[in-house]
Every structure is written in C-alpha cells, then in structure tokens.
Amino acid sequence: MTGAMTGSGSVTIEHVAEMAGVSRQTVSRVINNSPNVKPAVKERIQQAIDHLGYVPNIAARRMGGAKSFLIVAINDRHRTLENWRAGHGNDWVDQMLYGGMTAAEAHGYHMLFELVDADPEMASAQLDRIIASLRPDGIILTPPHSQNEALVALLAARKIGCARINVPDEFAGVTVRMDDRAAAREVTDYLIGLGHRRIGYLSGGRDYAVCLDRLSGYKDAMAAADVPLNPDWVREGGFLFDPASRETDALLAMPDRPTAIIADNDEMAFATLHAIDRAGLQVPGDVSIVSFEDTPGVRFSVPPLTAVRQPISDIIGAAVERLIARANGDDTDGVLTLPHTLRIRGTTCAPKA
C-alpha cells in the first residue's frame, strides 16, 4: 500500500506542494531536512508525501542540485574479472556490496560498482568517463587503484570526495583500512606464544602494499621476540593455489622447515594444507597454518582454518558514510583504522617438539 496514486504516472513534488497548499520549495526543504520549516507545515507536507506515495526522482535531484546520491566503488578490472573467471574465490566483492549498500541505503544513497583497468593511462581516462557520466558524490578506490596518486589527483581536481581503501598511513586524504601490519604482528606473536620459532610466510606479492605491510609486521614480531628469521621462509605465492603448493613443498623440504606457516589468503592456505598432507605431515601437529582472509568456506575444511578476518564490509560501510558526510559539508580528513579479528580454529597449536 504505497499510496493513493498507485497506478498513475509519476508523482512529482508539484503534486505534493499542491496537496499541502505550499510551494515546491517548501516541500523540497522537508525532503532535504532543511531548517526553517514550521513543524505544523512540515507535518502537513509529510502527510501529503505519505498519502501520495511521493518519492523524489534521483535524476532530477541531480540535475537541479549538487548532489547525485550516488557513491561509486572502483575495482580493478583484471583482478576482479580474470581471477574470478579462472575460478579463484574472493570474499571481497560480496563484503563490499553488503557493507556499502547498507550504509548507502540508510542515507537514501545508492552504491554502484565500476571496473577500471590498472594501467595508469587507461585508469585515468576510464575514471574520468565515469565521473562525467555519473557525477557521483563520492568515489571509493580499492587496491591497487587506491595507491594510484594520479587518480586521487584527478578526483581532487574534479572536486569529488574520495576514500582510499587499504593504503598505508603515509598517504594523505580520507583512508579507511585495517592495520595489516599490526594484524601480522599479532598472528606472529600468537604463534610465538604457542612455542613456534620457525615461522614461514606465504606472501601474495610484493606489488601489494598490504602484503608488504604484513611482512613488516611479521618481521617486527620475530625481531621483538628475538626469534631468528631465515629469509628463505618468506615466499611468494601470488594468492594462487598452484604456486602456493610449490612454495610449501619447498618450505617443507628445508632442513629447518617451519613449524608454522602464515598465508596471505585462504586459497594459499588451502594449498598449504594439501601440501602438508601430501608430505605425510599433520596439521596442526607438525605444521600450524594461519590465513589472512577468512572466506565462509574456511570453517568447513579439515581442520577448519585459523584466520584473520578482514573487516571489509565495515571498511566500505565507513567509507560510504565518510563520503556522504563529505558531500554534506563535513570535510574531515584522516585515516580510519578498523579492527580485525583473529579467529582461532583448528589449524594452529603448539609445535610437537
């Protein structure tokens, strides 16, 4: 039961104004929560709105005023599509959608996703097209775009609010992230606390700021606890199963093989799980595993994976909130760091010996 006009053409602000016996502008003020409207009038208008089932047209609002009620989240085309096509899982997009959509909805906003190529020249051109076409009130840049200063500069020139996801502190502007370095430190401390001294690290890759950050945290923790670190314990698996398998094989073949391995995502952690099994070793008895993603499926492996939960949905939700606040005049800059969680499950225990 949306209203009395159900079935007819669109209900405009004009209709509401007429019904409430006021001008368009006063109705507009009520819609936009502007001050200086008499409570009695406001209520009368609200009743007319409810009665007619009036909902402002977003395109017209954009045309008339400054706001578009749109937040655009930019993902890397290649990483998003190709990885998925190749069958690689990813919790990222789901979480972004859930966190962002919910936050946007609460303010009458909409969030939409766009894909942009990582290549610097293409990225700028594509982003510029998106801006021209959509004129969003804010743009969320995810890695690797969030590290691209040219894009940030472009958005600044176009005067569009920009939230950067998961970039290290040094960058300026609005940033929302989790503390990957601290998380890695925490994980390493946890393993050291269990008695591990030979801890391996399967990194995603050195081009990801996040991965480098985590590696620092891992090294920090090892150094702080005076645990010697063999550089060969640190290996790159590119976030993928097969390379991670091979690297784990190599790790297990070392004379001072690690008794615990940290992996930068779940897929690599699973590869580690399999490789350890293949080598005739036990998880977690012989080798403990901690992952850095925590997709829903990790609860169902044998044993279920101990993992760091990245608060992606919260991060995107916070980014949306910030951008909307910004579009409404609040231009607080700064870095917002959201808490992560280490979820201890079945792949970690004290080392045997």
Add this chain to the structure above:
Amino acid sequence: MTGAMTGSGSVTIEHVAEMAGVSRQTVSRVINNSPNVKPAVKERIQQAIDHLGYVPNIAARRMGGAKSFLIVAINDRHRTLENWRAGHGNDWVDQMLYGGMTAAEAHGYHMLFELVDADPEMASAQLDRIIASLRPDGIILTPPHSQNEALVALLAARKIGCARINVPDEFAGVTVRMDDRAAAREVTDYLIGLGHRRIGYLSGGRDYAVCLDRLSGYKDAMAAADVPLNPDWVREGGFLFDPASRETDALLAMPDRPTAIIADNDEMAFATLHAIDRAGLQVPGDVSIVSFEDTPGVRFSVPPLTAVRQPISDIIGAAVERLIARANGDDTDGVLTLPHTLRIRGTTCAPKA
C-alpha cells in the same frame, strides 16, 4: 589523456555542437546512433567529442528522454544479508555482479543492486520506491522475488521491463534460468550410470521452486531407470551446514543407506563430506557426493567436490541484455534456458560392492 578540456568544468553537448558547427540535436543523434546523419558530419562530430572528452551526463539523459541507462537487480534482503552475516558463503552475488556489470557496461548501462524484503506488502512498497526514485530501464528479480506475481504485476503497471531469474516454465514474461530439473536428472543418471542404486538427496527446502524442480528431476531419473526410491533418502538441510550434518548422520544410519548423496549447495555437501568422514567411511569409495553450486572453494576440499556449475553470471548477463533490448523497442518475451555444467572431480566413483 581524456581530452583537451581536462581540468575544466563539465563538457556539455552544447560545446561539442559549437565546435563541430552543428546543432545540439545532431550531436545527440550521433551519441544515440540515430540514422540520418551524413557520414562526414558524423565524423566531424565524433572528432569534437573525442577532442573535448565529452561524455553525456546520465542524469540529464534520463531527464530529457525516456531511458535511464540503469538496470536494477533485486535481491532478497534477509537471504542476502543475514545468511552472510551468519557466515554462510554464497557465490551468487559475485556472479551476478560480474555477469551483469559486464553486460551493462557493453551498452553504456549501469547495474545496481537493491535489497527488498520478502514479505509481500513490504516488497511491493519497497519496489515501488525504487522505481519512483531510479526509474530504471529494467529490473531483474531473483528468487524468491521472481516468484512474486504482485511484483511482476507492479512492474507491468509501471511499464518497466522485468526479467525473472530461475522460475519454472509455467510463469509468463521474460525469464532467464537454467534447467534445474534436467540438471538433477543428469546428475542422477550419471550416478546410476556409475552403478549407484541407493541415491540420497539433501534438499535446500520446499519453499524454493528451484529445489522442487531438482527433486522432480531426481525422481524422474530414478523412475526412468527403474531404480526403487526410498522416500527417507530425501531430506531437508535448509542450505546450512549443521542441519545437513544431522541429516547425513541419519542417512548413514539407515540399513539401506545411500551409496551416493546429492546436495543442493556446497555448504551442505561439505557437511556431508565431514559426516561421512566422522562415520569412518570413505569418499567417494563408500559414499559419492555431488553438489549443486560449485563455489571456487570446492576445488580445494579433500577430495575436490564433483558439482553442477550454475551459470549465474551468464543468466544475469543475458537478463541485462534482454532488458536493454527491451528498452530499445525489442519486446521478445519467453524463457531463456542457459546451459549448466556437471564438473566431475574427486567425490564420485562407482560404488564398492
């Protein structure tokens, strides 16, 4: 290198018209691929567009003309958010986004997601608000909304193209789906072909048309092969791990326990895997498993899961294509059935005895 105007305010159709020495309308014709523009003029205009980096403003296009260049995909709020919050995985949203976004992008369209409650009254009201606010060129209804005739009627009244996802043939209008019944028949035939005669079925639930469809296919195949079917082999797990665990336990405790189990999604298939292991039985030696979802993680279980791949991204992509065609005058109705794939991996083999 977007164009010469980089840095200035918005480039409008007016600027292009002036530069090319024609009227706005002629530029508009070029943008919209209308006929009756001299090739020479068209090229001159195109050059001006490229030079200025002109991109039409989507809100203005919506205001002036009939099209909004927006396709909205409607998901169930509860199923989408609550399940995810409770830690249950779901490949659905990712695939929708990938398939839909790519198809939309190819036509200069954008796709956005909205959540709507399943409750019939709320659903209609919420959908009506979405229509009034966004005026999309088309709406994609996913289950359970795609089975809600009131929503379909509302969209028809509002003259908005509607594509329904995964509803059985009997419903009219534009429908895009996979043939779940045939897929279930195929899976069952495959298992029967391997030599299985006692085949269990872990269904998602009887309120999902898709699940009922699959059950029919399973029963068809059993009947066609003259394999007797014990009704107690068919159980409901609500798509969730824990209930599926219990039902599998019950299944395994039967005197004529199944030698193969079909599950309606991956999470339940994993539960089955664990339950069989717990019972001291082997997969696939003692019991074979086939799942009906094929999320990326299934490749990494031990053994990797044999599963039916639902072509969700293709389905949503096709729905987007249909809706865009419809917005441009092509009003072909009908059911579009996209092919699925049975991916045979490590959880199926001939039964022991």
Add this chain to the structure above:
DNA sequence: TGCCCCAATGTGAGCGCCCACATGGGATCA
C-alpha cells in the same frame, strides 16, 4: 510606537539532454 532583524515561505531560472515538430534542399517521378 517604530524600527530592525530574522524566521518562514515563495518566485524565477536553469541544470543537460531528448522529444516533437519545423524547415531546407536534393533526388525522383510524371
């Protein structure tokens, strides 16, 4: 009482585009 100020409302214009229609010139036909 008169003045000013500000809260509460209304008015005109325009955002950038596409629609309907009007207009001009060439080819086509008798």
Add this chain to the structure above:
DNA sequence: TGATCCCATGTGGGCGCTCACATTGGGGCA
C-alpha cells in the same frame, strides 16, 4: 520542368528538481 518525396538538419519546449534570490510577517528592542 514542376510537383513530390524523403533525407538531413535545426528549433522550441520541457523533464523534476534545487539554486539564488525576493518577499512576507511577527517578535524583540530601544
């Protein structure tokens, strides 16, 4: 050669809303 057509282009108007500004009225202050 003139009438007819249709292709190629231009013009005016308006979509639904918000902006900047104008206007009204009532309360506080001297």
